[in-house]
Amino acid sequence: MQHAQKYYWIIIVAFSLGFFMKMQLAKQQAEVEVSPSFFQVPDYISLDTARSLRPHKETAISSMSPSFLGKYPFGDSLIWRVREEWAFDDDYLYYERDTISKFLSAGLQLIPRPEIQIEDPRIPSNNLAYFPVFLPNETSSSIALFGKDSHLYATLEARDSFGHWLPISYRSPDFCGWGRWTLKINPQEYGVMLMPVYKGNFSTQLRVRFINGENISVSTPFPASIAYEQFYFDKASNDKEWAAKDPAAFARSYCFGSYPLELIPKY
Amino acid sequence: MKNAQLFYWSIVLSFLFGFYLKSPFSENQLVSHSTLIPPKLELGKDSAYSRTILAYSKKNAPVLLGKSFHQDTIAITSDWFTEFLGRKNFCRLDSVEQFGTDGLQLSFGGQIDPPPGLFPKFPDHQLLSIFILNGAAEPKVLMRYSGILKLSVEAQNRSEEWEQIAGSRSLYDHIASWQLKILPGEFAFSLVSIPTGDFSTQIRLRLVNGDNIIVCSPFEFNLDYRAFQAFEADL
Numbered sequence: 001m002q003h004a005q006k007y008y009w010i011i012i013v014a015f016s017l018g019f020f021m022k023m024q025l026a027k028q029q030a031e032v033e034v035s036p037s038f039f040q041v042p043d044y045i046s047l048d049t050a051r052s053l054r055p056h057k058e059t060a061i062s063s064m065s066p067s068f069l070g071k072y073p074f075g076d077s078l079i080w081r082v083r084e085e086w087a088f089d090d091d092y093l094y095y096e097r098d099t100i101s102k103f104l105s106a107g108l109q110l111i112p113r114p115e116i117q118i119e120d121p122r123i124p125s126n127n128l129a130y131f132p133v134f135l136p137n138e139t140s141s142s143i144a145l146f147g148k149d150s151h152l153y154a155t156l157e158a159r160d161s162f163g164h165w166l167p168i169s170y171r172s173p174d175f176c177g178w179g180r181w182t183l184k185i186n187p188q189e190y191g192v193m194l195m196p197v198y199k200g201n202f203s204t205q206l207r208v209r210f211i212n213g214e215n216i217s218v219s220t221p222f223p224a225s226i227a228y229e230q231f232y233f234d235k236a237s238n239d240k241e242w243a244a245k246d247p248a249a250f251a252r253s254y255c256f257g258s259y260p261l262e263l264i265p266k267y
Numbered sequence: 268m269k270n271a272q273l274f275y276w277s278i279v280l281s282f283l284f285g286f287y288l289k290s291p292f293s294e295n296q297l298v299s300h301s302t303l304i305p306p307k308l309e310l311g312k313d314s315a316y317s318r319t320i321l322a323y324s325k326k327n328a329p330v331l332l333g334k335s336f337h338q339d340t341i342a343i344t345s346d347w348f349t350e351f352l353g354r355k356n357f358c359r360l361d362s363v364e365q366f367g368t369d370g371l372q373l374s375f376g377g378q379i380d381p382p383p384g385l386f387p388k389f390p391d392h393q394l395l396s397i398f399i400l401n402g403a404a405e406p407k408v409l410m411r412y413s414g415i416l417k418l419s420v421e422a423q424n425r426s427e428e429w430e431q432i433a434g435s436r437s438l439y440d441h442i443a444s445w446q447l448k449i450l451p452g453e454f455a456f457s458l459v460s461i462p463t464g465d466f467s468t469q470i471r472l473r474l475v476n477g478d479n480i481i482v483c484s485p486f487e488f489n490l491d492y493r494a495f496q497a498f499e500a501d502l
Contacts, residue, residue, distance in 0.1 A: 007274060011281040018285025038404035106481045109370040109403050139372060139402035165478075209478070210369075216480040217369035257480070 037074075039109065039136030039190055044077040047118040053129035055199035059227055060234035061260055064169040065151040066133070067120050069192040071185055074136070078192065080121055093144060093182040103144040105213030108135045108185065112195070112208050112219050120194050122150065129197040133208055133219070136190035145191050146213050149179040152193045154210040155255055157218075158226055165207065166261050168198075168230040170243075170254040200227030211256045231261040305376030307340045308332075308396040308456060328415040328435040329397060329457040336453055356448050366408045366448065368477040372400045375472065375486050379458055391464070391491070397457045397472060399481075401449040408446045409455050410477050417475035420459055422490055423468045432470070432494040433459055436501075464491030 047069075071088065072078055081087070093103065111134040120130050133154070137143050146153070155169045185191055195208065205221035233240035240262060243250040247263035259265070333347035334356075351357070376396035397418065401407045410417070419434035449455055461470065469485035 007277070010274075011277055014278045014281035015285035018282040020285075022286045101485055104372065104484055106483065107370060107372040107402060109367070109405075138370075138404060214473075214480065214482040216478070218478040219369065220367050221364050257478075 037188060038138055039074055039111070039134065040076075041111070041113055041116075041134065042072075042076055042078040045116065045118060045132070046077070046079045047121055048116065051119070051127070053117055053119055053197075054127055055129050056196040057199060057227070058168075059229045060232060060237075061167065061230055061239075062169050063172040064155055064196070065149075065172045066154045066193040066195050067122055067130075068147050068150055068152050069121075069132070069194060071145075071183065071189050071191045074188045074190065082121075088183060091184040091186070093184060103182075103184065104139070104141055105144045105146065106215045107139045107141070107143050108137055108145070108191070108212060108217070110135060110208060110210050110217045110219045112222060114197065114206075114222050114224060117197055118194070130194035131197050133193050133195055133210075134190050135185065135192065135210075137185045137187055140187050142184045142186045144213065145183045145185050147181055147183065148174070152191075152210070153212070153256070154193060154195065154208055155258075156195060156198075156206055157209055157258060158206050158224070158230070159204045159221070160231055160261065161202075161228075165258065166231050167209070167255040167258050168206075168226060170250075170260070171256070173254075198224060198226045198230070200225050200230070202226055202228045209256050209258060216256055233260070233262060305374070305396065305398055306335070306337060307377055308379050308458065309340055309342045310379060329418040329459050330414060331409070331411050331416050331447070331455060332457050334447065334449060334453050334455040341456065351447070356450075357445060366406050367403075368408050368410070368479050370401075370403050371407055371409070371449065371474075371476060371479075371481055372402055373472050373474050373481045373483040374398050374400070375470075375483065376456070392460050392462045394458055394460050397459055398454045399449065399456070399474065400454040401451055404451055406448045406450050408477070409449050410446055416457055418457065418459070419473045420461060420470055421473055422470045422488070422494065423485075424495055429471070430495055432490070432498050433461055434472075435475075461488065462491035462494045462497075463489055464493070466490045466492040 069078075069080055071091075112131065113134065114131045116132055117129040118132065119127070135145065153171060155167055155171065157165045158168045160166050183191075198206075203223070203225045206224040206226070207221045208219040210217045210219070233243065243254070243260070243263060247259065247265065250263060251257060251259045332343050333341070334351065335341055374397075376398050379394040379396055399409060415435060417435050419431045421429040422432045424430050447455065459472075466489065468488060468490050470488045470490065471485045472483045474481045
């Protein structure tokens with residue numbers, strides 16, 4: 001009788017041990033294999049060096065080509081490597097091969113993080129500060145990201161003293177049609193671009209205006225300081241004259257739908 | 268000896284049984300994703316039905332008809348917003364910038380059975396549902412302008428240029444009247460009528476949400492070519 005009881009308990013213990021081990025193993029596997037489904041800003045960015053960087057100081061509205069740092073899976077760290085943006089051969093889409101229009105180009109989130117200041121690895125010698133703008137794909141479909149050479153299409157806007165949003169940068173003029181690309185940002189991946197950190201004597205709010213294909217997104221605002229002159233064209237250059245030839249076309253093509261202060265139509 | 272062997276094998280089998288037991292506790296957790304399987308929209312046969320249609324006909328622009336998490340059949344009611352009243356779902360005009368207006372996804376859903384005689388201009392048309400999904404982890408804000416969405420339907424004409432054929436006429440003016448929060452995983456819905464015919468083309472949607480413009484992937488459609496002229500002439 002005593003024997004039978006012992007026998008019974010040993011079977012129960014063996015079963016429980018097997019069941020417990022299986023659960024532990026499954027938990028460990030889940031921790032390793034399952035990446036987070038929603039984006040979190042990486043804790044570690046390899047470009048975030050201890051080097052002191054200078055903010056950009058502009059005295060007029062300026063042209064901009066935000067550097068594209070590549071795309072990464074959701075995770076705790078962002079390790080940038082040289083020519084990172086070309087490391088995804090299989091994920092580039094080509095007009096002659098792929099039906100690009102079938103891919104979504106809407107749905108990427110636009111998350112600026114001005115508190116993180118890093119250098120642009122392509123121009124490290126200038127010691128100027130940039131902040132990352134994350135473009136996570138939290139959806140379940142791949143999203144097409146459109147860029148050219150090593151940049152994406154985005155500008156910065158600031159609130160003027162009346163509270164109106166106005167561009168303080170515009171897309172760099174580009175007369176060459178080569179170098180355009182379309183990259184798939186798969187679910188649970190994010191793209192990153194860099195935008196300049198400004199400093200001036202006018203405390204205001206900034207926001208990012210990003211164009212991807214035919215989609216335009218604006219970010220939530222964040223506090224910053226700029227020079228008030230950044231709402232105006234440089235008097236010493238002929239930029240205003242060039243832009244004023246067709247203000248609507250300039251607003252559409254270079255500011256992605258927003259009019260610079262000096263080009264706002266008067267009714 | 269025989270007893271000891273039996274004892275040994277019982278222990279081994281018990282352990283293996285425990286280890287390989289298919290149990291919901293030991294399954295890997297699935298990663299959650301916001302995948303929208305378009306639900307079927309139904310127009311109710313009550314007063315809400317006629318009010319919805321009236322609003323659509325009068326403004327000739329897509330009316331915001333509600334929001335939901337559910338993914339089967341949704342009955343459209345005119346008082347849908349009373350269900351969502353409160354700060355959790357609406358936000359004031361001056362606090363809208365706390366929430367993103369970016370990153371929403373736009374898509375066509377299925378066909379809705381059209382009420383007879385509602386659109387006399389075109390003998391044949393399809394009433395299609397439209398979904399605006401928030402697939403992100405944060406709440407987003409959808410702007411509504413005097414009861415309508417700034418949403419247009421575009422089609423490719425014979426020159427393969429995109430041209431508007433239905434929806435809001437003035438996409439870029441007016442100030443939003445109020446904002447509806449679309450919580451993570453939620454979708455808002457509307458409907459649009461498109462005349463059908465023998466012109467095989469592609470159609471797409473364009474939504475202006477605050478300063479954002481969202482364009483959906485194109486959708487194959489057999490269109491009545493007169494839709495281009497009719498829209499231009501504001502018929």
